[in-house]
Amino acid sequence: MDAYQNVGIKRRMKRFFRRDGRALIFAMDHGFEHGPTDFEEHWEHVNPRIIIKKVVRAGIDGVMMLPGLARAAGIDVKPNVGLMIKLTSKTNLRPKDDQLLQSQLGYVEDAVKLGADAIAATVYWGSPQEDAMMRQFAEIASYAHDLGFPVVQFAYPRGPYINEKYGRKEDYRVVMYGARAAVESGADMIKTYWTGSRETFAKVVDAAAGVPVLLSGGAKTDNPVDFLKLVWDVIEAGGAGAVVGRNIFQREDPEPFIKALLRVVHRNEDPEEAAKAEGLL
């Protein structure tokens, strides 16, 4: 028989991942990490209750927020949608030397009180402050696991040595390294960068040794089909889906776009066909 907490972890994982083992998750921590200017293109989406209602209506599988935003809009994340609470962050206002550190801004207990289904934290692998983030993650993960919560690691290679050695943080060798480090530090889901090709992303998926790997969305593409194609490549490479922020809330009408993404993620639909089916083309 499974220990109680193992059942909790498995049940909560299913609130994000459908039977196909894939998930599309909406991210909304940008007001804190990037600043509210990220919402200027469609300013009404700065209001979490407005955008959360839209993404839930479109059929999103999960929503990721920081604790304070979940306090404002967590109630709009319907019970059939997974709620991921991220417990670490940083502002874009802090000095440059401190930009490579994510600090803890909430506790596992806060996520529990908010009705979370998963708990997330970022580690910048390769940062001069890697040690602090590793310890932070270990503490969060250990306690969350004891309570039956799956833990998500935003495993981002970032730091001067990475740039020196690999040229760019999206180099597959270093993304793969970050994904592996996430697995070995106890993550149940991994969110990371696109490596530029299916072949290289497949290696990241292999290095994750069965732990689901989700794409970190990135900047909005002007053509929505370009982003659908990117997510299609992730799926074809064995990725488990995507965590998407700007590509959703920076669009005037996010609902058909989310529906098209869901077609790609869950029905393996060709991106152009999915876009046509949802009236994007």
Ligand SMILES: O=C(COP(=O)(O)O)[C@@H](O)[C@H](O)[C@H](O)COP(=O)(O)O
């Ligand atoms: O990791 C994050 C920000 O990363 P960044 O420092 O901008 O590379 C997350 O907080 C975002 O929520 C995540 O990147 C998903 O949002 P989009 O990238 O799709 O906007």
